[in-house]
Amino acid sequence: MMVDFSKWVSDWKNYAPWRYVPLSEGDRNLRYLLVLVLSVLVCLAYLKLEGDFGEHEGVCVLMTVVYFVAAIALIAPVLTGTRVETKEASPPVLSAQLEKDYGIGSLTCLTGTGERLDLDLEGGLPDQGTYSCTYLDAKGTLRNVTLLSADGTKLGLYDTDGKALKPVGKDE
Secondary structure: OOEEOHHHHHHHHHOOOEEEEEOOHHHHHHHHHHHHHHHHHHHHHHHHHHOOHHHHHHHHHHHHHHHHHHHHHHOHHHHHEEEEEOOOOOOOOHHHHHHHHHOOEEEEEEOOOOOEOOOOOOOOOOOOEEEEEEEEOOOOOEEEEEEEEEOOOEEEEEEOOOOEOOOOOOOO
């Protein structure tokens, strides 16, 4: 029996370990004011080095405007919001999801070339095909099964006789 994993794939696509929290308008305005003050300080530092404001007034104003615009463009995300970690738990990796769905433990699979199949996937399913696997049943007995991956969304486990393992809670 094939199990549809499209919801699991979707859960991983929608999972974000952080989210963007916009700043209040007052906090945002305060940060813009800080950048403006820093722009003026850059101009004053330039004047201190050159020593004469009258001769360099246009350059100073231009520097202040350019610095202010560049600073706003470069740090706009910092000025408008902040990243915070979410308390949301990540969806389980594929091996844990399969073990939960089928009520098995320690699932490991091999590719056709004998290499171990990576089942610690976060949001992706194995390529379409069949894989030789072993797992521990509820009594701790090591069992051989075949993992079948079909159409990019469905997976199924089959015993050595080709009989589909039933997911936990499915009596079809």
